[in-house]
Amino acid sequence: MTQSDRYVPPEQRRGRGALSRDTGRFERHRRVDVADGWDIEEEMPALRTEVTEERPRSLINYVSSPDLSFDRTINPYRGCEHGCIYCFARPTHAWLGLSPGLDFETRLVARPDAADVLERELRARRYQIAPVAIGTNTDPYQPIERDRQIMRACLEVLRAFRHPVMIATKGTLIERDIDILSDMAAQNLVRVGITITTLDAELNRRMEPRVPSPTRRLATIRRLTDAGIPVRVMLSPVVPGLTDSEIEPILSAARDAGARAATWAMLRLPLEVAPLWEAWLDEHYPDRKSRVMSKLREMHGGKVYDAQFFKRVRGEGAYAALIAQRFTKARRRLGLDGDLQPLDCGLFQRPPRAGDQLSLF
Structure with missing residues (x-):
């Protein structure tokens, strides 16, 4: 394996996806780790997750991509501790002057004021209602959410405004918010996509090191559907030579767990993700690298x-x-070829605040 200048030994990155913390594409200088000149061997500590805070002026991000089914998103966090090596969002960390490699999964940014900013934007007179997507860049139910609860605060705002939301996640922490989600589902204001990439526990551990096991995610589908929350399974990404043989088993298992629909996407390797992915293949699956690439x-x-x-x-x-x-044949055979019901945008209303003058009608 060709090691980068910022290759991190396995004992330091246990439980992480990327192998290095190479400099992002916007940096003028490369950072290289070198010995300090002392002839004393030191045992380097394992990488720990670091969290900084950001106070955003706006939260809703508007997108105009013609191949997406939504036009706005919310991201409670930057970076993702799940550490999925293939994550197409990794290059966004370069905008922060950080590495799309290990920095993406260890140096996170939380947005504690997200719910307040969201409420302000929804109250704006110019705001036009349409479903908002959460989880399209980084996972809102990554481990940091357990303590920060920023995603839950945003859901409480959306419920108060009766605003439709689409959630994509690999995190079983979503079960914590079933009380909010079931209320919204009863009004046709929410649908959830649970991503399952593989049913192979060992491959899952290597490729998605801090994501709950496939079996545990299937149990989450069952818990959500039992609570009346519509769920689709998302096969994303399909990896040639690694997971492409699992399309039918994954769809079958998800259907048995209660999923109502299914979608898929192929592996994507934009910008810095490609070399990170190839280095990962070199370490874990060198015999399959040629076929995959x-x-x-x-x-x-x-x-x-x-x-x-x-x-x-x-x-x-x-x-x-x-x-x-x-995919199409398996989805049809399993009854997953329908789509989830369009979310209701007609219930949107701005709840009164303390001190607001009430309407006479």
């Missing part, structure tokens, strides 16, 4: 990734078509 290039015109709309999520070519065909 050749299939990706086959789907993207010889490149490992193509950012063009309508191509970036599922690729193109014979292999991509085969995966799509298998």
